[in-house]
Amino acid sequence: MRPDKRQAILRGALSVFARDGYSRASIDGIAKEAEVSTRTLYNHFADKAELFRAVIQASADEVAQDQIQLIERHFHKITDLQQDLVEFGRAMGAQQGHAEHFALVRQINAELTHIPAEAVEAWLDRGPRKVRKALADELGELGFKDPARAAIHLLLLTLTGDPAVRGSRPSDDDIAAGVQVFLHGHDVENPATAAT
Structure with missing residues (x-):
């Protein structure tokens, strides 16, 4: 299996799945986007479900790595818990x-019941659950x-922004208020660290 061909397929499939979703994406469309033959695609992946699982795992790994690095940068310099x-x-x-990736996540959420459960679990384990941990x-x-x-x-x-608008981001004031609510609702064993 040539790594460059596999990567081209994964990149092309990510674009197609993010744009069209799982149900509407076709193997022919993915092969065209990846600039490979359908036969080449099938030499690397048995079917659309296996390809989707590989795409979401690879994409989730990359995003989780960036988010975990951001978490580590911010939490290794806490001095004022609320402000930080x-x-x-x-x-x-x-x-x-x-x-x-986030367009793909929106597609997953929109058609959750049509996506193989093992692909969804793989995404959750490699992405959101890993970041939350x-x-x-x-x-x-x-x-x-x-x-x-x-x-x-x-x-x-x-x-989370306005719940009525999918994908909206909160304002800075909303983030500050959210942190205040968060700290009010959770006990911290070291009150000196939490003091502002």
Whole structure:
């Protein structure tokens, strides 16, 4: 299996799946986008489901790596917990790149019942769950009593905009308010760290 051909297929498939979704994407369309023959594509992947799983895993790995690096940068310099969490929320929301990945995630959410469950689980394990675990580990180090739950709440309160508008981002004021609500709702064992 030539790595350059495989990478071309994965890149082309990401573009097509992000644009068309899983159900509407065709093997012929993916082969055309990747500039390979359909036969070449089938030499690398047994079917569309296997290709989709490989695409979402590779894409989730790349995004998770960037997000975990961002988490580590922000949490290894905490001095004012409230303000530093606001800065973290702003940085997560402003993270550039990966537009096709997040378009693909929107497609997954839109047609969840039509996508093979093992592909969805692979994406969750390699992406969102991995990032949440990294965040929970950092929150645990800061003294949060239930870091796994705290990680979910922090992400929801700082990355979610208007729930009526899918994909909207919160304003800076909304992020600050979200952090305030987050800190009010979660016990921190080291109150000196949480003081502002």
